[in-house]
Amino acid sequence: MTAAAEPAQAPTRHNRGRIAAFAIRVGALFMFALIMAYFAATAPGFVSTFNIINVIEQSAILGVLAIGMAVVIIGGGSDVQTGGIDLSIAANAGLCAAIYALMTNAGYNQIVTVSATFAAGMAIGGLNAFAVVWLGILPLLATLASMNVAAGLELTITENTVVGTTSSLLTVLAGGRFLGVSALALVLILFSLAAALVIHRTPAGVRLYVVGGHSEAARAAGLNTALYTASTYIFSGFCAAFASILIVSRLSASTPGTGELLLSVLAAALLGVVFSRRFIPTIGGTLLAVLFIGFLANGFQLLSISSYWVSGVQGVLILVVVAVTTFARPQER
């Protein structure tokens, strides 16, 4: 391509890309609305306040974890193979849930227990940060290894059993209400509001996007990229610990198999990209995707379609979303 032809062609391409991107974003919202409308019309009780609050409650755990994952992706770049990803987040939540349940049962006071839970979650996050930032291991591999460590530790301390427990904190979280909204729903709303404020409304949040988008440029501009990347992994460990307490409150127990949440967390964080203007992870988009997955599972349940379909539909959604966004993005070689 000659130099003269390039400027002439670039704007049209850019415009076409922007129009396509806009169409996809509107299309995604439209599809979201269409599926909701379908459930509203056919599933009995889908649009009741009770049901909607119920879905938000159910989504609280996934929401907190998906926000943790989204922040890691924001700070590490959205290339899935070499960019930021935290595969250990769900296993970490399982480990924290086990620690919380066991320590509560052992009679430690709640402040000590909760601090220990958060310390454990952030320790695994710190391990990831150390491996990714200082050792330079690919996040995909580093967090894969720490996922094994966390899952193994959970199995070891619980001996692969359900650890039932109860505490005043759990009772408040599971049954408490404030202004007619249940505690779990409120927790999700407040948590995502706080995350959205920090990520989208503070200089630190903008810098985090820079670090993820172009780390060389960020370093050249004088940002401490290592610190930003490391804090995303520690934050995702924090989210794992936070979610673990929600898990224990919802189930009144820590259960083996919490690690299986990983796929849904990834699906939510990746699907959320489609709700943003430039196809980057955002807190709002992630939250929408989490609610979408929640409403989808809920609608299936109300229509008494077998739950075996849910993961398949999630898979198809991921593929459709990614295929469409790949199509809209300018081709890079």
Add this chain to the structure above:
Amino acid sequence: MTDAATRSAFDLAEHKSSIAVLVAFAAVFIFFAFGAQGFLSLTNFLNVLVNNVVLLAIVALGMTLVVTSGGIDLSVGVSLDLASLAFIALLAHGYSAPLAVGAGLLAAVLVGLVNAILIAKMKISPFLATLGVLFIGQSAQRLATNGGQPIYLTTSAHAQTFAAISRSSFLGLPTPVWILIACIAACYLAVHRMAFGRYARAIGAKPGVAWYSGIRVPFTLAQVYVGAAFLCGIAGILLSSSVRSYVPMSGNAFLLDAIGATFIGTALSRDLRPNVGGTILGVVLLALVKNGLLLIGWNFYWQQVGIGVLVFLVLAASFGLRRRGD
């Protein structure tokens, strides 16, 4: 001059990382040889080979193909499970064994084809494409088995078929080991001795350059993913003939170990790329650690922690030295 200097520094780094892995291997071996009763015996090694190495090695070879081309395959478990499902279901309905084996391999190849279309044709990133296929595969298995119930085939008619595949031996080695040797040979030739392997490595290193060099990138990628799925299909049939059943979602257990083994293997190559020999060494290392931990009486749960820590250390050594090298 500067070029030569960086070059020699890089060479040193190469050697460091493969030395790190070999030292880890030797340390593990010596530790268990002294610490674990019955570790150093031919029966134990044969037991490790048949029970821990064969299946993981075949899946890891498939993963090596994919990682060579710069991708990753999260759906190895799906290929393995669907092959196992087709194989067992056809046997259960009274079809002949060769037909059932053929159907099993075909099922795996179909999974590979879906991956190939998504990745090579629709340009979806391998991680996301195979993640989607993993979700869909799990749904399909739940639907086919009424929520995940295993299919057991315990009648004597089937026992013969299974014994012919998994319990027979030839020249003193069990048949599965021969199958593994054949797979290793085929993968070694394909990756290190044929044009296909060079194309795949070129795509893995620099997809743009590969494309401009006239390599048929989509076609090569399709071969890679179908080949990987085919290998997983072989593993699926071996697995279900040794446990005489189809257990839904059993293939996922291999995913992490296969990725771990492949990347341990990269530390052994001169240019830190995936290679068949390194992958096999990675598989053997993981298998020996599992076996050794079992022999010193660590339970299954601690084994997972042990493996995680080991993979972590090897990755740390390999990546840490690599970064200092360049």
